[in-house]
Amino acid sequence: SSERRVKGAQDVLVSSTREDHSVVEGSEVVVEEISATDPSSLSHYEDNLREAGALPKLTSLLSAHRMALRVGQSITYPAVINGVISCINNMAMNQHNQKHLKDCIPALIDFASTDKTDESVQLASLQALTNLSVNSEYHTPYTKLVQQLFEYLDHGGHSVKLQALKVLANLSTNEQMVPHLLAAKAPACLLSLLSPDTETDLLIRWTTILANVIQTVKDRGLTATSLPHEYKAPSPETTYTALYGHVTLQKLKSKVFVLCRHGNTDIRHQASRIHRCLT
Structure with missing residues (x-):
């Protein structure tokens, strides 16, 4: 059920205190649970996810993938990073979540700008950046993205x-x-x-x-x-x-x-x- 999916994702995200490379290994679990959840059902649990500290964990997942990209590695599993970004995008539709996700913006800009990702990752990143750019308070990092x-x-x-x-x-x-x-x-x-x-x-x-x-x-x-x-x-x-x-x-x-x-x-x-x- 949607409730079990979100609860499972919450447990994985909140309990994760491991180093970034281990977080990446567990990201498939979070992606599968939250991405498989109907957006209308997810919105019902957003407050619980936010209050349980899940949003910083999503940021950590994205940052781990970004670090791999910055050291010259290509995105081996675009479906995984797409899922992470999709989770962020869904959560960013709620303005109450945006201040907790603003630290994702530099990483999303990197994914939207690099030629080491395929078009699906670029598109997913742009979708998340669209939601996070609704609030002008978070626009400053976007100066790097304008040319792209x-x-x-x-x-x-x-x-x-x-x-x-x-x-x-x-x-x-x-x-x-x-x-x-x-x-x-x-x-x-x-x-x-x-x-x-x-x-x-x-x-x-x-x-x-x-x-x-x-x-x-x-x-x-x-x-x-x-x-x-x-x-x-x-x-x-x-x-x-x-x-x-x-x-x-x-x-x-x-x-x-x-x-x-x-x-x-x-x-x-x-x-x-x-x-x-x-x-």
Whole structure:
């Protein structure tokens, strides 16, 4: 039953006081128990899991796998690490759990960014990072991830691209993160994504991100000199230049003007926000 699964997972997590390499060996048990639990049933037991100290143990499991990755080992059993990340993702849906899981963020960023994991691990990591980026209080570590998120827009499959956009959408609501978005190397698809033919789920999020960023630039009077130096691309390649360069700015205005008549209400709204800020 779901109750037995969660209780078993709780017992394994809470009683585990061994060294990290032993924790990894036992991770399959936790993964099987919590991942096999229906999310609606799991939510009923989340308070018990949290109060019993299970969430730091999930962080320890993830950190152990991360350590193996950082010393040059490839992920031998992606299903195991996917399960650990899935557990974290499920628990992170509850905002009360997020402060106990924030220490997972650097490890999740590593898994989302490295080429030593397959796409399933990257996608699972991005899903967890999406839930943990709802609260702007935890955004600071994400500055390291911004460039990779933009690269996923150019090279990721649809699912990875969509999840990257969801993370970027959360980050774009934070005025403190906008300069970091502007400092990153612009995705090559920055303008092409603004086509009326782009899949609706992608286009809604991309127009929302750009509307948030451009609104913040206007409200705060940001310029090229406002961009942080950490993780900054060469000036001609930054997202700021891609948005506000003389040639690209005119193309951007034309693109969003067309989208102001899009059939989707949300896309029309976000395109109109962009157009108003640029004119």
